[in-house]
Amino acid sequence: MEMFSEVLELFLSLDNFIAIALGVVIGVVVGSIPGLTATMAVALALPFTFSMQPVAAILLLVGIYKGGMYGGSITAILIRTPGSPASACTLLDGYPMAQQGHAKKALKTALYSSVIADFISNIALIFFAAYLAKIALNFGAPEFFWLICFSLTIIISLASGSMIKGLLAALMGILLSLVGLDEVYGSQRLTFGNYSLMDSISFIPLLIGLFAIPEIIEFYRKKALPHIKAKASGVGMTLAELKRCLKSIIRGSLIGVVIGAIPGTGATAAAFISYSDARRRSPNRDNFGKGEVEGVAAAEAGNNGVAGATLIPLLSLGIPGDVITAIILGAFMVHGLTPGPIMFQENLTLIYALFVGIMFSSLVLLVVGSGAIKYFSLIADIPKSILFPIVLMFCVYGAYAVNNDTFDVWLMLGFGVLGYIFNRAAIPAAPFLIGFILGPMFEDNLRRSLLIGHNDLSIFVRGPITWFFIAITVGSILLAIYRFVSARRQLRRDTTQEAS
Amino acid sequence: MKKIVKAACLAACSGGLVLGASVSTASANEWPTNDVRLVVPYAPGGTTDVLSRRVADLLQDELDANVVVENRPGAGSTVATGRLARGGRDVDHTILMASPGHTIGAAIYPDLAYDPVKDFVFLQNLIDIPNVMVVPADSPFDSVNDFVEAAREQGMTFSHSGVGSSIHMSGELFKTLTETNMTAxxxxxxxxxxxxxxxxxxxxxxxxxxxVLSHIRSGDLRALAVTSAERSEYLPDVPTLAEIGEYNLDQFVTTAWFGLIAHESFPQEAQDAMSEALASVMKREEFLDFAEQLGAEPGQVGGEAFKEFIAQEVERWQEVAEQAGISQ
Known part of the structure; x- marks a missing residue:
């Protein structure tokens, strides 16, 4: 009981509330601007936290992180420009929804599923941190390898339409991901002596180019101003829709939690895995990619489910799972605190005060997000002839801002042309993206496993985690083949019936 | 429509705020006459970035001018360093936070367009962070000697944080000196x-x-040795590698160092102003507390001595990289 009052005393200060609110607002705004990521905002805010109380300092950074995670979805939905890599998956259904006049519905869906996922992630952090941290430690290179193999099977469900085209796009993504420094030998691959390519192709210019630019090209090619009949922003999400999506949201959140607890996988992968899982199970499977509410919900649940869970390895093991948590680790250290098992013994009150603040931040996200939607959804009503030049400016600016490098702007425009060709040839962009993200992880973990195991292949079947992922990978492929064959059979039956 | 414009302006303004729009507060001093730009050659969030932001904060008071931190990541710090070497307009107000990537990068990146020693002036080594040779808690090895003997018999693996990092190169150096069979x-x-x-x-x-410090303290990892010349005050019971006295390890002294450098044309008065300001910064409690949190020792060398140290490091890592067959 004494502990309880100490925790409250530490948490209940105006500074903490201001820190959370300010953090979430900064996060949502920065996250929604293409090229400015939550990572940058957290890094830039870090020096301001040096003079703050530790709890307020960490809560400010966590607030930015969470706000940024949601904010990225706003521009993804409205202008097909993912504000952050993790929201690339949201636009697959979010943008078509906005096109059909349901911008507000898409934004609200993203917000509600983000908040629910965030809440579930926080609960996992508070109650299962120790348990999940143990799983994370058992996750070595071979386990990672199979997790990536399983994740690669989601290409099958993302390759809407033609499987050949989907695989082609994925292979192209993998090919481009090979550019840069070889992780093992340190040699340069496919860089042609260009310094801007030595760290690999920058992800954000690729994203912006691939998704935003084709829309702009398409618009100017047709030169037709769409006639706007009614307010395009539309109405919000209905309770029935929320109910329908709830299962996908919860499943997506749990996927996010597990992925977030394992250092080094990331929110982008979580969003895609959650999305493809929802698609595989949904009765509206065929509507995915064409503006399905459930698609937006699953993608956002996946990436926000990661937010709280990435703090699990940080707080319980002192291991930062991504760049943002590495910065937050820095903030802890500036205040003389070292995350890890010892902190749970020495600074338990502080940790609980942080937990209270983190729970509270979900609520703040809901309030700030609702406010943001009110204004941001107006963007959907702006005539395209005015909107697109502004979007183009943001694309150039965003591509440049990542590394302060003009080469990235050319890269972005190049990917814009590629994206346009993809659109015209009906090649889906999502598998390309998955190939680009997962390709290097696949290669690195394969080689890492072989190095650790001294080239003995038995390391790939070394324990229950590997067996589990092998089983679901094989299952996922078999399911896809079964669906493919039965769809073919159905088609044949239909045609013979028609013929007779 | 008005509302939209208002919202757009709001978004743009807050974007500008976040980017840290800078207003000059330069005083009547001779130097700086402008904002000072501190280039971080790595992405936000790493040790170099955190240290730079802390130092920029303190330097601002001492110089009575804005110190703007700019991240320019790429190719293990060589992109930003190459750009500094090329010179340009603001070169008399630009400083860069160099780290082992500066010397190791010169060893492993092919065709660098700059000379890591001649093209720069070396202002001050700010902190040195020792590396620690650590094994898991359940490892059978209790000393460096045990480990080396075993590693000569059977193959061992060592983890590192990326090709060309000080962690990687330390492992390669250890392998070369002790003539053991180790895989990175x-x-x-x-x-x-x-x-x-x-x-x-x-x-x-x-x-x-x-x-690794907190993991050593909690008993999850076991420290066999530190790589600095002297024992670390944070792990006083752990010997230095040089102390082992066998396997050529007396040559093994290396730390992750961090220091400020500038273009070779950096004016003398600016160098003087910077050394004075940095000397004050390094005495400040905030700086010392921060160094302690990093497990770091304040840097010792500046000016010519710093330059000499860099020249030796470049030569050493070139040899190690050659022997390890890394790049070039």
């Missing part, structure tokens, strides 16, 4: 490398002190 296992950063070490997937690592 690369990870994307120390955060990803640590679980492999804690879980016992790799046999040993030469991690930076701040990354």
């Amino acid at each position: 296992v690369p990870f994307a950063g120390s955060g990803a490398a640590l679980p492999a070490l804690l879980g016992g997937d790799v046999d040993v690592s030469f991690e930076n002190m701040p990354t």
Whole structure:
């Protein structure tokens, strides 16, 4: 009981509330601007936290992180420009929804599923941190390898339409991901002596180019101003829709939690895995990619489910799972605190005060997000002839801002042309993206496993985690083949019936 | 429509605020006459970035001018360093936070367009972070000697945070000096490398002190040696590698150093102003507390001595990289 009052005393200060609110607002705004990521905002805010109380300092950074995670979805939905890599998956259904006049519905869906996922992630952090941290430690290179193999099977469900085209796009993504420094030998691959390519192709210019630019090209090619009949922003999400999506949201959140607890996988992968899982199970499977509410919900649940869970390895093991948590680790250290098992013994009150603040931040996200939607959804009503030049400016600016490098702007425009060709040839962009993200992880973990195991292949079947992922990978492929064959059979039956 | 414009303006303004729009507050001093730009050659969030932001904060008071931190990541710090070497307009107000990437980069990146020693002036070495040779808690090895003897018999693996990091090169240096059979296992950063070490997937690592200190204290990792010339005050019972006295390890002294450098044309008065300001910064309690949190020792060398140190480092890593067959 004494502990309880100490925790409250530490948490209940105006500074903490201001820190959370300010953090979430900064996060949502920065996250929604293409090229400015939550990572940058957290890094830039870090020096301001040096003079703050530790709890307020960490809560400010966590607030930015969470706000940024949601904010990225706003521009993804409205202008097909993912504000952050993790929201690339949201636009697959979010943008078509906005096109059909349901911008507000898409934004609200993203917000509600983000908040629910965030809440579930926080609960996992508070109650299962120790348990999940143990799983994370058992996750070595071979386990990672199979997790990536399983994740690669989601290409099958993302390759809407033609499987050949989907695989082609994925292979192209993998090919481009090979550019840069070889992780093992340190040699340069496919860089042609260009310094801007030595760290690999920058992800954000690729994203912006691939998704935003084709829309702009398409618009100017047709030169037709769409006639706007009614307010395009539309109405919000209905309770029935929320109910329908709830299962996908919860499943997506749990996927996010597990992925977030394992250092080094990331929110982008979580969003895609959650999305493809929802698609595989949904009765509206065929509507995915064409503006399905459930698609937006699953993608956002996946990436926000990661937010709280990435703090699990940080707080319980002192291991930062991504760049943002590495910065937050820095903030802890500036205040003389070292995350890890010892902190749970020495600074338990502080940790609980942080937990209270983190729970509270979900609520703040809901309030700030609702406010943001009110204004941001107006963007959907702006005539395209005015909107697109502004979007183009943001694309150039965003591509440049990542590394302060003009080469990235050319890269972005190049990917814009590629994206346009993809659109015209009906090649889906999502598998390309998955190939680009997962390709290097696949290669690195394969080689890492072989190095650790001294080239003995038995390391790939070394324990229950590997067996589990092998089983679901094989299952996922078999399911896809079964669906493919039965769809073919159905088609044949239909045609013979028609013929007779 | 008005509302939209209002919202757009709001968004743009807050974007500008976040980017840290800078207003000059330069005083009547001779130098600086402008904002000082501190280039961080790595992405936001790493040790170099955090240190730079802390130093920029303190330097601002001492110089009575804005110190603007700018991240220019790419190719293990060589992109930003190459750009500084090329010179340009603001070169008399630009400083760069150099780290082992500066000397190792010169060894492993082919066709660098600059000379890592001649093209720069070396202002001040700010901090030195020792690396620690650590093994998992359940490892059978209790001393460096045990480890070397075993590693000569059987193959061992060591984890590192990326090709060309000080952690990687320390491992390669150890392998070369002790003539042992060790395989490098690369990870994307120390955060990803640590679980492999804690879980016992790799046999040993030469991690930076701040990354592993709490794990050594909690007993999850065992420190066999530190790589600095003197024992670290944070781990007083752990010997230095040089102390081992065998296997050529007396030549093994290396730390992750961090220091400020500038273009070779950096004016003398600016160099003087910077050394004075940095000397005051390094005495400030905030700086010393911060160094302690990193498990670091304040740097010792500046000016010519710093330059000499860099020249030796470049030569040393070139040899190690050649022997390890890394790049070039």
